[in-house]
Amino acid sequence: MIKYQYRGKGPEHLLALARNHERAQLLALFFTMLRIRMIEEAVESRYHEDQMKTPIHLAIGQEAVSAGYSAALEPSDYVFCGHRTHACYLAKGGDLKAMFSEFFCRANGCAGSRGGSMHLLDKSVGMMGSSAIVAGAIPLATGSALSSYLKDEKRVTTVFLGDAAVEEGVMWESLNFALLKKLPIVYVCENNYYSVCSPIEYRQPPVEICKKAEGFGALSFSVDGNNVLEMYEIAQRAVAHAREKGPVFIEAHTYRWRGHHGSGDDSHTGYRDVQELALWQSQDPVLMMKQVMYSLGYLDEASERVMREKIELEIDAAFEHAIHSANPVKEDLCKFVYSEGDTHVVG
Ligand SMILES: Cc1ncc(C[n+]2csc(CCOP(=O)(O)OP(=O)(O)O)c2C)c(N)n1
Secondary structure (H helix, E strand, C coil): CCCCCCCCCHHHHHHHHHCCCCHHHHHHHHHHHHHHHHHHHHHHHHHCCCCCCCCCCCCCCCHHHHHHHHCCCCCCCEEEECCCCHHHHHHCCCCHHHHHHHHCCCCCCCCCCCCCHHHCCEHHHCEEEECCCCCCHHHHHHHHHHHHHHCCCCCCEEEEEEHHHHHCHHHHHHHHHHHHHCCCEEEEEEECCEECCEEHHHCCCCCCHHHHHHHHCCEEEEEECCCHHHHHHHHHHHHHHHHHCCCEEEEEECCCCCCCCCCCCCHHHCCCCHHHHHHHHCCCHHHHHHHHHHHCCCCCHHHHHHHHHHHHHHHHHHHHHHHCCCCCCHHHCCCCCCCCCCCCCCC
16 A cells, blocks of 8 residues: 655656756756765665675665755755765765775775764764764754854754654754754754654654644744755755754655665565555656756756766776775774773773
């Protein structure tokens, strides 16, 4: 049985929005999404080799959320996220070599081999952390926004979270505090309707997530998370509001195409209908944007091929880099380990 249908306005709406944007802007958004899609597919295709020493949570199908949202951020803004990190990191300007090295548990990984896919960290692009504990990044991001507020930095912190994260008390404690202090923070909930294999209707009463945030007093939006331009336009409003006035909550409706973790689709296990997945795949965020670009004359087969080849080259080079990078050494085991008291600080 199909439980969750795509509820956006589809490709015509994307095309209508596209007419209000510059060609270069649209190309950049499409490139970001395509890059994420191709990278995720490449990771998936090599995962069985068992050389990537990390669990993975692919964002295939959800690319428009981070691509559209992050385009509204300044390089100096901060992002945090949960366990589904790849798209968030890449959209914020993340370095693919550093990400792949992290997957291969190399010393030059973006988290120094200490994190793996679920704990990407790269301060150089404002990726301030991610947590495998559901909702774990939310209080960290709220603390980051408090810090920026106290320092009067005008820096916005964003935290990407899943629909399951709003089932944790710390989500609402954090939002309550952020609203009280008018902190510069945006909570972006990627509602893909499932927590592992558990549909949202088994976990939450039928109230829209953004309405719950609205009840706390936050400026809240419900967005078609497969429409990169709707995402971008709402993000611009949200980020501007957060920078000047305080917290915003965005609920982005989207769908993950792969199983909760690892490679491949797991719909055959029965927790979701294969037809449901097929329906969402017919609203492919990357394909929808590609078709818009073609119909506006901003992209054709030759220019798309150039784009794809550029990304393929980047992926190949990043795999080579990661594969041939050095493993961490035993002597560095305690590097980055901090302890208080009479023991010393190492790192
Ligand atoms: C506090 C906590 N409870 C349970 C888990 C196990 N767990 C890992 S991911 C996940 C599902 C999270 O779903 P959601 O937040 O909606 O994100 P999605 O995987 O859909 O992107 C769960 C329950 C965990 N990591 N942390």
